Amino acid sequence: MTPTIPGFEHLRLPGVDGVELAAAVGGHGSPVVLLHGFPQTHLMWRHVAERLADRHTVICPDLRGYGASDKPAADSPGVYAKRTMAADVVALAAALGHDRFALVGHDRGALVAFRAGLDHPETVTHLGILDVVPTLDMWDVLHGVSAAVAFHLYLMAQPPGLPETMIAGSADAFFGSFLDAWAGGPEALPPDVRAAYLRASRAAVPSIVADYRASATVDIEHDRADRDAGTRLTVPVTVLQQDWGARLGYDASAVWRAWAPDLDHRLTGAGHFMAEEAPEEVTAAIRELLTR
Numbered sequence: 001m002t003p004t005i006p007g008f009e010h011l012r013l014p015g016v017d018g019v020e021l022a023a024a025v026g027g028h029g030s031p032v033v034l035l036h037g038f039p040q041t042h043l044m045w046r047h048v049a050e051r052l053a054d055r056h057t058v059i060c061p062d063l064r065g066y067g068a069s070d071k072p073a074a075d076s077p078g079v080y081a082k083r084t085m086a087a088d089v090v091a092l093a094a095a096l097g098h099d100r101f102a103l104v105g106h107d108r109g110a111l112v113a114f115r116a117g118l119d120h121p122e123t124v125t126h127l128g129i130l131d132v133v134p135t136l137d138m139w140d141v142l143h144g145v146s147a148a149v150a151f152h153l154y155l156m157a158q159p160p161g162l163p164e165t166m167i168a169g170s171a172d173a174f175f176g177s178f179l180d181a182w183a184g185g186p187e188a189l190p191p192d193v194r195a196a197y198l199r200a201s202r203a204a205v206p207s208i209v210a211d212y213r214a215s216a217t218v219d220i221e222h223d224r225a226d227r228d229a230g231t232r233l234t235v236p237v238t239v240l241q242q243d244w245g246a247r248l249g250y251d252a253s254a255v256w257r258a259w260a261p262d263l264d265h266r267l268t269g270a271g272h273f274m275a276e277e278a279p280e281e282v283t284a285a286i287r288e289l290l291t292r
Contacts (some may be wrong), residue, residue: 002196005060007053013095013196015064016090022068022147023092024091027053031098032286035090036059037107037130038208039175039201041067042195044106045281052286059096062090063109065207067200072104074210079217082135085115085211090123101209104286108211111219114259117233117286118226126289130201130282131272133255135215136223141250149247152178156209157216168205174184175201184271193276224249233260240266240274240285250280264289 015021024042032052034045039199042060049058050201062069064085078084091197101186103124105113111134117127142150150186156163160211167174183189189197201208237260245252253265266285270278 001192002199003043003046003192005043005049008049008060013061013092015070015091016070016084019064019070019071019072019088021061021064021088022037023059023166024049025057025059025096026050027056027058027231029056030290031059031093031096031101033093033101033103034058034264035058035063035089035103035105035106035112036066039178040107040197041200043067043196044273044275046276048280048283048286051283052277056290057096057098057100059093059098059101059276061089061092061209063112065211066204068090070160070208071204074206074213077214080106080207080214081212081218081222082112082115082214083119083218083222085112086260089113089116090120099123100125101148102126102286103129104289107132107272108131111215114233115219115222117235117237118231119152120253121234126292127233127235127287129236129237129239129241129256130288131244133252134223134229134242137255137278139216139220141248141255143249148247153212153216156212158213160213162211163168163213164206167209171202171205172198182272184273187276188271188273192241202242217288226247231263232258236262236264236289237291238264238266238285238289240268240282242272243267262292 005024008024034046045060103113103120110129
């Protein structure tokens with residue numbers, strides 16, 4: 001049986017261009033949308049979502065191409081552009097009656113959240129980012145052998161065909177390697193949760209690769225256009241991340257401040273899957289963000 005977030009209702013809601021998203025929705029109060037990362041589903045928010053639901057309506061969708069959401073064919077560059085995925089989130093929230101909401105994303109979901117904050121400043125009220133830098137900056141800070149930590153970015157940036165074939169041929173080994181290497185400890189991902197992530201990822205190889213491929217093409221174009229135009233995030237932003245700056249030799253806070261003038265940048269001792277490893281810390285950071 002696939003684990004769920006206790007007490008949450010599971011719905012299918014409209015995104016854009018005919019795509020439907022699966023989402024877990026629970027709680028009452030001002031809306032907070034939580035976006036998952038790779039190689040995960042909305043289930044990664046189970047601990048944080050339950051905590052936030054005492055004061056907020058919490059909406060946890062599977063991104064297009066992931067989990068139980070639709071997985072449209074990547075027949076054009078924009079299908080998995082973060083701009084399109086951000087529009088999905090805005091449409092999904094609107095379908096639930098929310099024209100303004102706070103948005104928090106982890107990993108891939110954080111890149112979608114970042115794009116939503118830039119494209120929909122009238123809709124996103126607060127922005128939380130877990131363990132990434134923006135796409136354009138991500139490619140800029142990867143240098144030499146230190147970039148080996150992100151080998152999957154380069155693999156999935158290749159033209160269609162080879163990455164999908166290679167990953168599908170050893171899907172559990174590929175996706176499982178990230179679950180094992182990026183967790184601070186095995187207790188963060190119980191066997192049933194780990195199995196659920198592997199099942200979901202195994203069934204979504206083409207769309208996951210398309211999501212990553214977009215971050216080596218169209219997403220860079222969108223970020224560069226905004227940077228050249230001087231577009232910045234106008235909402236309060238909290239970034240919680242591992243000390244990637246020290247590991248890769250850049251100033252992570254400065255990278256984020258260039259995009260987000262109203263920034264609270266925090267480092268954590270938790271691993272990449274911090275919402276599962278340190279839910280109290282993540283929940284506290286979100287609650288503080290929502291008071292700004």
